[in-house]
Amino acid sequence: MAEFTRDGVTIAYEEAGDTESPAVVLLHGFTSDHRMWSPVVGAFSEDYRVIAPDMRGHGASTAPDDLESYTMEAYAEDISALLDSLGVDVCAMAGCSFGGMVALQFATTWPERVAGLVLSDTSAAYDHPDYDEKYRKREAGIDTQCDTVERFGTAELGKRAAANVSDSFLAEGIRKRFSRLSREGFLGAAQVRRQRPNLLPILGERLTMPVLICIGEDDPVLSASDVMARELPEARRVLFKNTGHGVPALKPEMYGREVLQFFDDIEEDREVAGSRSVG
Numbered sequence: 508m509a510e511f512t513r514d515g516v517t518i519a520y521e522e523a524g525d526t527e528s529p530a531v532v533l534l535h536g537f538t539s540d541h542r543m544w545s546p547v548v549g550a551f552s553e554d555y556r557v558i559a560p561d562m563r564g565h566g567a568s569t570a571p572d573d574l575e576s577y578t579m580e581a582y583a584e585d586i587s588a589l590l591d592s593l594g595v596d597v598c599a600m601a602g603c604s605f606g607g608m609v610a611l612q613f614a615t616t617w618p619e620r621v622a623g624l625v626l627s628d629t630s631a632a633y634d635h636p637d638y639d640e641k642y643r644k645r646e647a648g649i650d651t652q653c654d655t656v657e658r659f660g661t662a663e664l665g666k667r668a669a670a671n672v673s674d675s676f677l678a679e680g681i682r683k684r685f686s687r688l689s690r691e692g693f694l695g696a697a698q699v700r701r702q703r704p705n706l707l708p709i710l711g712e713r714l715t716m717p718v719l720i721c722i723g724e725d726d727p728v729l730s731a732s733d734v735m736a737r738e739l740p741e742a743r744r745v746l747f748k749n750t751g752h753g754v755p756a757l758k759p760e761m762y763g764r765e766v767l768q769f770f771d772d773i774e775e776d777r778e779v780a781g782s783r784s785v786g
Contacts, residue, residue, distance in 0.1 A: 718779075
């Protein structure tokens with residue numbers, strides 16, 4: 508992997524495609540890394556320069572010991588500085604779950620740098636009265652995970668997460684994924700998820716670029732995604748049937764088609780707004 512260092516934090520990243528093509532930045536979810544995008548990188552890189560970083564505290568990037576160094580602003584600034592180092596002024600950006608939260612922070616801070624924004628499985632605020640019980644139960648589960656990591660570390664969390672997985676191959680993958688995470692990286696990112704700014708009031712004003720919202724029909728984040736979508740009436744919303752949390756990983760071919768169609772519609776200046784279901 509290539510590396511870029513900012514203020515003592517090294518950000519590892521992978522690139523694919525022609526460096527002269529328009530750039531597409533892919534931001535992974537909480538506890539994941541750039542490899543979550545592997546199923547779609549091939550299709551995207553045929554026409555675009557794909558940049559997929561490991562965000563701070565994840566993958567091969569630095570996990571600072573000081574939890575105060577984990578802020579949503581820092582995550583967005585990492586990406587901005589990485590793009591500056593690569594000579595990328597404007598890009599399309601796609602974020603999944605936690606990556607979508609970072610993408611929202613980036614896009615509301617520097618809307619002039621984002622030609623198109625893809626938000627999957629994500630929300631624009633940690634809490635809202637219209638979020639349902641499924642969302643709250645998921646967040647309570649993440650809080651419990653934080654308690655486990657604080658007391659026993661990430662390897663123990665991986666063992667517990669894998670305990671209920673019958674497929675031995677998948678279970679081992681879960682254990683390895685969590686064991687690669689540091690305590691500080693996990694707790695720092697989890698802290699950011701809770702303490703991030705509420706961006707709902709400024710979405711309509713700041714998100715001046717075309718927006719695609721992707722969400723699974725069975726995703727516990729669905730209600731939070733719908734609250735975000737209400738603030739973006741000109742966005743395109745695609746509901747993926749029989750799909751849980753993590754559309755790019757669960758339905759990569761379908762997700763890839765929708766994203767590439769969205770990019771093509773932007774380039775051809777076609778209408779983006781609308782809502783539909785697929786799958």
